[in-house]
Amino acid sequence: MKTMELSRRQFLKGTGALIVSFNLFPTASGLFAQATRSGEPDPTQLDSWIAVRQDGTVTVFTSKVELGTGIETALAQIAAEELDVSWRKIKVDMGDTEKTIDQATTSGSRTIERAGPQIRQAAAAARKELLRLASEKLGAPAEKLTVRDGVVSVAGNPSKRISYTQLIGGKRFNVTIQAEGKAGELKLAQDVKPKDPKEYTTVGKPVPRFDLPPKVTGEAVYVQDVRIAGMLHGRVVRPPTINTEPTNIDEGSVKNIPGFLKVVRQGSFVGVVAKTEWAAMRAAQALKITWAKPTTKIPTNTEELYDYLKNTKSFTTLKGAERGNPATALTQATETI
């Protein structure tokens, strides 16, 4: 999947003028946000945020991810509200750092507060552009147009109508919008007036969460489901107490577990490596280790624990990965920051 994405992106970089031909490909959906000139999504491009598809759906791109708080659905509601499209037609493309604008990490209950207004403004800008296009096609001023579930019609003359899909489905907006600041502080399309909350019909109403059906059927993909070629699984085997180390590790106790590969020991640290997660879990449980008598007296009651904590010197050891010789590399670097 990843390889295919990359090759499509690479292909796009070299063939910017041929973008229209991608409509022939079944995989064409998803290309809009990443098809900017630089190859990276640009926050000032409306296409980095919203894409109207040929099938009548609208895709919203966000760097936020659905962790179970319902933000996929909530962001879709916000976009649906501004666009006057049913929330059922909104798809949210989340979390791909190569095709979404950085809206800061998904944490601190800040998605609706920060990313919400960004998506709202992007959708409001998209609506404005869609009305401008509709105004040209229908020969009526934008103020005279109304939108109902993605269909624009002329007020008082409902026979004059055109859908978002007819206007731009499968094509790029090629519209520049205002963007100031970055990530959580990004202010988008501040010159575009969003809908008055008094007119809201979707935001604030309960909508069934998009992410639930795949979760109850087991189809949802979690980070633990990620598999890459040659990937192995490990588990740490914890000692029964502090300040001890193995005096003996009996590898024979786990060697018959199918998929078990090896025991790793570094000082007092012990871990197991296996071909599958289940084998690693089984090996970590079954591994027979004889642990040395702790080098310190372990507190046996709260009094002793209190004294122990009070009299124990705290220390911190931080160590990142070490490869090559950082000291030499720094002196030889052409540029240091």
Next chain:
Amino acid sequence: MHKIQQAFVDEQAVQCGYCINGMIMTSKALLDKNPKPTDSQIKEALAGNLCRCGTHTRILRAVKRASGQKV
């Protein structure tokens, strides 16, 4: 979708979803043995499945709904 899965969707009884497949499978085992469980029987049956998101009351309603009892 099985009626238990559908009940979990209908009650929106999922947040992150990590525990939910276990909740659903355990509920299936419970309902196979006891088609009309009480609240406390459901709680007892599901006690071994830990949920940190906190959808417990919705899960309870989902199992009751799946068993055809008044929610």
